Amino acid sequence: MNAHYFKHQLQFIRPSGTSRGILTTKDSWFIVLEHEEKRGIGECSLLKGLSIDAVPHFEQELKKLCDSINNQTTLPNLTAWPSIRMGYEMALLDLSKETPYLLFPSEFTEGKSPIPINGLVWMGSFDYMKSQIKSLLERGFDCIKLKIGALDFKKELQLLKQVRNEFKAQEITLRVDANGAFSPKNALEKLKQLSDYDLHSIEQPIAVNQWDIMSKLCEQSPVPIALDEELIGCFSEEKQQGLLDTIKPDYLIIKPSLLGGFQASDQWIALAKKNGIGWWITSALESNIGLNAIAQWTFKIEAMGHQGLGTGSLFKNNISSPLKINFGCLWNDNLIPWEKFY
Numbered sequence: 645m646n647a648h649y650f651k652h653q654l655q656f657i658r659p660s661g662t663s664r665g666i667l668t669t670k671d672s673w674f675i676v677l678e679h680e681e682k683r684g685i686g687e688c689s690l691l692k693g694l695s696i697d698a699v700p701h702f703e704q705e706l707k708k709l710c711d712s713i714n715n716q717t718t719l720p721n722l723t724a725w726p727s728i729r730m731g732y733e734m735a736l737l738d739l740s741k742e743t744p745y746l747l748f749p750s751e752f753t754e755g756k757s758p759i760p761i762n763g764l765v766w767m768g769s770f771d772y773m774k775s776q777i778k779s780l781l782e783r784g785f786d787c788i789k790l791k792i793g794a795l796d797f798k799k800e801l802q803l804l805k806q807v808r809n810e811f812k813a814q815e816i817t818l819r820v821d822a823n824g825a826f827s828p829k830n831a832l833e834k835l836k837q838l839s840d841y842d843l844h845s846i847e848q849p850i851a852v853n854q855w856d857i858m859s860k861l862c863e864q865s866p867v868p869i870a871l872d873e874e875l876i877g878c879f880s881e882e883k884q885q886g887l888l889d890t891i892k893p894d895y896l897i898i899k900p901s902l903l904g905g906f907q908a909s910d911q912w913i914a915l916a917k918k919n920g921i922g923w924w925i926t927s928a929l930e931s932n933i934g935l936n937a938i939a940q941w942t943f944k945i946e947a948m949g950h951q952g953l954g955t956g957s958l959f960k961n962n963i964s965s966p967l968k969i970n971f972g973c974l975w976n977d978n979l980i981p982w983e984k985f986y
Contacts, residue, residue: 645679645739647713649688649706650986654931654959670929670959673706675731676986677713677739684739685986687934688731689901694928696877696902697725723879726904733905734937745936745965745982752943755966758973759943761954762787762819767794773803784971787817787844787950793825797834804841813842817950824851824873831861839866845895848872855890862892870895872926876902881911888919896921897952901928906941913945926952932965933985939967939974 654670673688690698712719722729737747751757763780765773780788792800826834826849845868852874862869871893878884896916900909916923925942927935935956953974964983966976
């Protein structure tokens with residue numbers, strides 16, 4: 645088996661605001677495995693400021709893996725390199741299949757069943773966020789996720805109020821993601837104000853590594869709390885169980901590219917089920933290569949409810965694929981061919 649890698653820079657259709665600034669581009673690396681006449685491709689998706697392996701010597705580690713494969717030597721320890729673990733696992737799965745990109749055959753890949761997803765509202769000006777909400781509602785989404793923390797909090801409450809004035813919780817599910825923007829001092833008060841709008845949940849209200857404070861918030865919050873960034877870098881089952889025992893969250897957000905791949909994500913899901921904690925799957929701004937693999941796996945594991953898999957349409961130079969979004973669901977349309985990418 646031979647291995648090599650290459651880099652692809654994805655360009656956003658329009659600048660997207662996050663708690664870490666304005667994104668205009670996003671880099672992904674791709675591992676290609678070749679054996680005889682077959683090829684497999686896997687995506688290593690990095691998010692600066694979030695992925696623990698988004699470091700200057702990332703590419704050196706990726707090269708080390710490919711050199712080890714080509715030279716048939718012991719593979720490097722990839723525990724601290726979750727995106728590389730994800731890309732390598734994806735490439736191996738793709739290589740093992742008869743049909744390219746068909747990693748987990750199912751009714752989803754046959755185009756018979758879709759995956760319900762939430763519509764994502766990026767942070768920005770009040771008018772920008774309002775226009776995104778309007779567009780998502782017009783396109784048939786019945787679950788909307790707003791990233792909050794960029795505007796004045798009163799304006800963010802005003803946005804939520806406008807949605808709730810028009811749509812009740814039975815009609816539109818509302819999720820919010822604070823990305824750790826609240827301070828421990830004001831978090832509970834903000835959660836109480838948010839509870840007026842019948843929210844499904846809030847992701848990561850305060851910054852990571854404040855387990856005791858987060859535990860108290862989960863105990864007292866009138867809005868169910870989901871952990872997201874808190875899971876990143878927590879690899880051992882013992883530490884994972886310790887985190888859940890201490891914080892006792894309502895939900896976990898599973899992002900395979902940030903957690904170390906499908907097997908690593910399966911471990912978190914098994915613990916969530918064991919501890920009676922809800923969960924759903926979210927992509928991490930992968931290209932359609934990675935999104936396709938994550939979507940197929942998501943359907944295979946029978947994830948319930950709305951998933952966070954609608955990010956493929958954010959890019960103007962994404963790899964053309966059978967993935968498409970219709971009426972708030974992600975579909976696989978096999979009449980649409982894959983773009984020849986490598």
